[in-house]
Amino acid sequence: MSKTTLPQAMRCIETTDVKGAQALTIGERPVPIPATGEVLIKVAAAGINRPDVLQRDGLYPAPPGASDILGLEAAGEIVALGEGVSDLTIGDRVTALLSGGGYAEYATAHTGACLPIPQGLSLIEAASLPETYFTVWSNLFDRAHLRSGESLLVHGGTSGIGTTAIQMARRLGVRVITTAGSREKCQACLDLGAEMAVNYREDDFVPLAREFGSDKGVDVILDMVGGDYVARNIKSLAPDGRLVNIAFLQGSKVELDLMAVMLKRLTLTGSTLRARDTGFKAAIAQNLKKTVWPLLESGAIKPVVHRTFALENASEAHRLMESSAHIGKIVLTTDETGR
Incomplete structure (x- = not known):
C-alpha cells in the first residue's frame, strides 16, 4: 500500500x-x-442522506464488509492507495460514493466510485453530489429510460434527490413537474427549472400531473413517499409510463387495483444502490463524468447545499434532516478548510 x-x-x-x-x-x-482497488480519502466534507437516519435507528444495516460508520458520500484528498490502484494518485481531490464510513476524518472508497471534483466546486459542494447523482442517474436514465422530450414528476422537489433530479432532467431536455410542502419550497423548485410546482398541502397533484402531460399524464414519476402516493402515482401516469420508487417514507405496504397498470402498460420499478457491486457503480460514475460533470463545470447545474455542520454536531444535522425544513443537501465538515 x-x-x-x-x-x-x-x-x-x-x-x-x-x-x-x-x-x-x-x-x-x-x-x-x-x-485492493480502494483508496483512502482524508475527508473534508460528507453529505447527509435519509438512509443515514434509517441506519442510525437500526433500520438499514450496512452491507457485509462495509463500515458501520454512517455516511454514503464524501469529498477530500487521497492520502493512501490500496494494492492494484493505478488510475488515481496520492494528492488527487475526489468525491466518492461510499458503502459507509463518511462521517469520519478518513474513509475508504473503491476507485470506480470516485470522481474528480468538478472544476469550480468547493469540497463541500462536491460532497453533496455522489449519493443523489448516482441515485438519480441510475433510476431515471438507466432504469426508467427517461428521454429528452418526455415529462417527469418529482416528489419531494426540495430534497437532495429532488433538487438534483429537477436540474439534471431539465438540462437533458425533460419537462419537469414537482411537489413540495410550502410556497417557499415550490418557488425554489421553479427557480431550479421545474415548469410547475404543486404544494401538496393545498392541491391534489393527480389532476395537475395529468394536465401537465397533455391530459394523458406524465411519462415518469420519481417517488420516495410511497403509501397512498403509489395509487395516486398510477393515476398520474400516461400510457407506457414508468413509476420508480427509491424510498417509502409513508410505508411500502399498499393496496392497489392493478387494472390500470395492465390497461396503460405501466412499469412499476425501484432500486437501492448501496449493496450493488463495484462494477455497477463504476458504470454510473462514468456516465456521470461524461454527461453530467460538464454541466456542473459550466454552471448549468448547481449543487444546492442548505447548511453545513461540524462533524461533532452530526446530531443537530440529523434533527434538521428529520424536520424536512431544508432545501437541498446538509453537509458535515471535518475541519475549517472543509467549511
Whole structure:
C-alpha cells in the first residue's frame, strides 16, 4: 500500500443504542486501511442522506464488509492507495460514493466510485453530489429510460434527490413537474427549472400531473413517499409510463387495483444502490463524468447545499434532516478548510 504519513486514529461519529438524533456521538477509531482497488480519502466534507437516519435507528444495516460508520458520500484528498490502484494518485481531490464510513476524518472508497471534483466546486459542494447523482442517474436514465422530450414528476422537489433530479432532467431536455410542502419550497423548485410546482398541502397533484402531460399524464414519476402516493402515482401516469420508487417514507405496504397498470402498460420499478457491486457503480460514475460533470463545470447545474455542520454536531444535522425544513443537501465538515 502506497501512503503518506498518517495518524493511527481518527475522529468519527458513533451510534449508541438509543433512538433518534441523540444516538450520534463523537468517538475515535483506527484510520481504515484501503483494500485492493480502494483508496483512502482524508475527508473534508460528507453529505447527509435519509438512509443515514434509517441506519442510525437500526433500520438499514450496512452491507457485509462495509463500515458501520454512517455516511454514503464524501469529498477530500487521497492520502493512501490500496494494492492494484493505478488510475488515481496520492494528492488527487475526489468525491466518492461510499458503502459507509463518511462521517469520519478518513474513509475508504473503491476507485470506480470516485470522481474528480468538478472544476469550480468547493469540497463541500462536491460532497453533496455522489449519493443523489448516482441515485438519480441510475433510476431515471438507466432504469426508467427517461428521454429528452418526455415529462417527469418529482416528489419531494426540495430534497437532495429532488433538487438534483429537477436540474439534471431539465438540462437533458425533460419537462419537469414537482411537489413540495410550502410556497417557499415550490418557488425554489421553479427557480431550479421545474415548469410547475404543486404544494401538496393545498392541491391534489393527480389532476395537475395529468394536465401537465397533455391530459394523458406524465411519462415518469420519481417517488420516495410511497403509501397512498403509489395509487395516486398510477393515476398520474400516461400510457407506457414508468413509476420508480427509491424510498417509502409513508410505508411500502399498499393496496392497489392493478387494472390500470395492465390497461396503460405501466412499469412499476425501484432500486437501492448501496449493496450493488463495484462494477455497477463504476458504470454510473462514468456516465456521470461524461454527461453530467460538464454541466456542473459550466454552471448549468448547481449543487444546492442548505447548511453545513461540524462533524461533532452530526446530531443537530440529523434533527434538521428529520424536520424536512431544508432545501437541498446538509453537509458535515471535518475541519475549517472543509467549511
